Amino acid sequence: MNNRFIIVCPKCQQDNGFDKLSNRPAACKNCGAALADSLPAEKQKTPVGIIITNQESNDNFILKFFELAFFGREHMGKTLFRPHVEISRRHFLIKLSKNQYYIQDLGSMAGTFFELDGTQTDCKEPVPLVDGGTIILGKDRFTVNIQY
Structure with a gap:
């Protein structure tokens, strides 16, 4: 197998x-x-980047060769997020640890959620990102594509 x-x-x-x-x-x-x-994590080689795609507008944000990145209205991805109060200035982070990307909310008002196969997980603690899963920020949904 x-x-x-x-x-x-x-x-x-x-x-x-x-x-x-x-x-x-x-x-x-x-x-x-x-x-x-x-949550399951994909067993793969070391990831080299991530693509986050807005499911409504199909706009995407590509980030390669990083270990820690902060996202929000005033950080990375600010061109991807709609300018409204549901997205905090510093909303969430994505970090690489032991060949796995993790997402964690940074105390935002609306929260950060990760959905995989219909199961939604609150990201108050680090949650492993899985290729094809969905990041949910308020009403916005973003598809995750991990690059190897």
Whole structure:
């Protein structure tokens, strides 16, 4: 089996690999702990960048070769975000850690959410970004495309 995705067990830190989202394991193969609340991450080589595309306007923002980036009305991506109060000046960050991009809200009023396969996760804590997922900021939705 080609393990395209992994979920790291929150209890024993074991990588639980699987080939497609429909084959996602419910429990850790090592210790049996539930994996229900854990988002899968794509198991790939080191990412070299990210493309964030506004689903309404189809405008995109390309960022390559970075480890930490701040997004908002007054930071990176400001040309991508509509100028309204739902997007904070400093809304969220994306960081690279151990070959995985993570998104985290920076205390914005409207919040930052990541959606994958219909499941929406609040980004108050770091959330792994998965290629093809959606970042939600207020009423705006942005598709994530990770470059390798």
